[in-house]
Amino acid sequence: MLKISKLTDYATVILSLMAKNNGRVCAAMELATATGISLPTVSKILKALVNAKVLISTRGAKGGYLLAAAPDKITVATIISALEGPIAVTECSISQQGCEQAAGCNISGHWNVINRAIYNALESVTLADMIKPQETLIPIASLYRIENHNVSQ
Amino acid sequence: MLKISKLTDYATVILSLMAKNNGRVCAAMELATATGISLPTVSKILKALVNAKVLISTRGAKGGYLLAAAPDKITVATIISALEGPIAVTECSISQQGCEQAAGCNISGHWNVINRAIYNALESVTLADMIKPQETLIPIASLYRIENHNVSQ
DNA sequence: TCATTGGGGACTATTTTAGTCCTATTTAAT
DNA sequence: ATTAAATAGGACTAAAATAGTCCCCAATGA
Numbered sequence: 001m002l003k004i005s006k007l008t009d010y011a012t013v014i015l016s017l018m019a020k021n022n023g024r025v026c027a028a029m030e031l032a033t034a035t036g037i038s039l040p041t042v043s044k045i046l047k048a049l050v051n052a053k054v055l056i057s058t059r060g061a062k063g064g065y066l067l068a069a070a071p072d073k074i075t076v077a078t079i080i081s082a083l084e085g086p087i088a089v090t091e092c093s094i095s096q097q098g099c100e101q102a103a104g105c106n107i108s109g110h111w112n113v114i115n116r117a118i119y120n121a122l123e124s125v126t127l128a129d130m131i132k133p134q135e136t137l138i139p140i141a142s143l144y145r146i147e148n149h150n151v152s153q
Numbered sequence: 154m155l156k157i158s159k160l161t162d163y164a165t166v167i168l169s170l171m172a173k174n175n176g177r178v179c180a181a182m183e184l185a186t187a188t189g190i191s192l193p194t195v196s197k198i199l200k201a202l203v204n205a206k207v208l209i210s211t212r213g214a215k216g217g218y219l220l221a222a223a224p225d226k227i228t229v230a231t232i233i234s235a236l237e238g239p240i241a242v243t244e245c246s247i248s249q250q251g252c253e254q255a256a257g258c259n260i261s262g263h264w265n266v267i268n269r270a271i272y273n274a275l276e277s278v279t280l281a282d283m284i285k286p287q288e289t290l291i292p293i294a295s296l297y298r299i300e301n302h303n304v305s306q
Numbered sequence: 307t308c309a310t311t312g313g314g315g316a317c318t319a320t321t322t323t324a325g326t327c328c329t330a331t332t333t334a335a336t
Numbered sequence: 337a338t339t340a341a342a343t344a345g346g347a348c349t350a351a352a353a354t355a356g357t358c359c360c361c362a363a364t365g366a
Contacts, residue, residue, distance in 0.1 A: 009243055211343080315358105319356075327348080
């Protein structure tokens with residue numbers, strides 16, 4: 001189904017919430033309560049986001065997390081890679097030397113094109129877009145630019 | 154990592170091979186030998202492709218499998234959905250009523266935009282593209298049309 | 307000094323995916 | 337008819353990835 005992980009999905013929920021709390025430091029506990037996701041899980045996600053420099057953390061009492069950039073500078077692609085590693089549909093697209101499939105797999109170039117297209121799509125939507133009311137999002141029409149190519153069924 | 158499953162990857166290898174054998178009926182055994190993938194696994198994949206109408210099968214002696222359409226009419230999107238079900242990055246994008254996440258998840262519309270963009274990318278590459286030598290594939294430049302939108306890093 | 311809060315990592319449980327195997331059905335050839 | 341060669345369908349097991357929890361350490365403000 002080509003789906004993102006549950007944790008990544010949670011991450012978007014958490015980050016959306018933080019974006020709405022514009023600039024306020026949020027403790028993990030607070031975010032857990034607000035989202036209904038358990039504290040250990042929220043913590044795990046927040047740690048990953050700090051490592052990926054999506055969030056900045058402050059330790060100690062009154063500590064917490066803060067967005068490292070404005071919501072319109074944080075893309076969905078960044079969030080996904082923070083939690084799942086590099087975005088690539090196939091194993092071999094990453095390792096660059098895997099794919100020892102006997103049967104002449106010289107397909108990899110094509111997967112790279114696909115990867116690139118998917119990456120661009122994910123890079124085109126930001127946290128800021130995500131917290132906008134739904135009506136305003138049809139305008140992101142550039143995303144549809146790639147169609148009319150082999151629209152068979 | 155947002156990756157396709159191994160079986161889907163195998164499927165593209167198998168289908169590429171069949172596309173090259175233009176119009177010849179192939180038995181599962183033959184494809185297993187040619188690709189180095191085990192027979193039970195190849196069979197499983199072929200069955201899924203028949204169900205998805207990507208292949209046509211003939212039973213009995215001298216039976217086997219045949220592409221149900223010309224290679225340029227079979228898209229990567231079709232192959233992926235044959236093996237993994239509908240293409241959607243999030244669970245809720247499919248069920249249309251999941252996502253009972255307390256914290257006001259009205260993000261789904263945005264995922265739909267992303268899903269659509271990804272689907273279009275996958276729909277734009279066909280089996281015929283895949284069996285072309287790699288050089289000829291840079292021209293599929295329309296795929297890159299969606300960039301320049303939030304190209305941060 | 308102590309309560310609060312994050313950091314890092316180990317660990318377990320769960321779910322998904324991959325892979326195998328068995329039995330039935332179909333069909334060509336003899 | 338009988339047999340051999342194929343696919344169909346589904347049950348089952350094994351392996352891997354994901355999700356989720358927990359513990360102990362480090363930092364910081366009151």
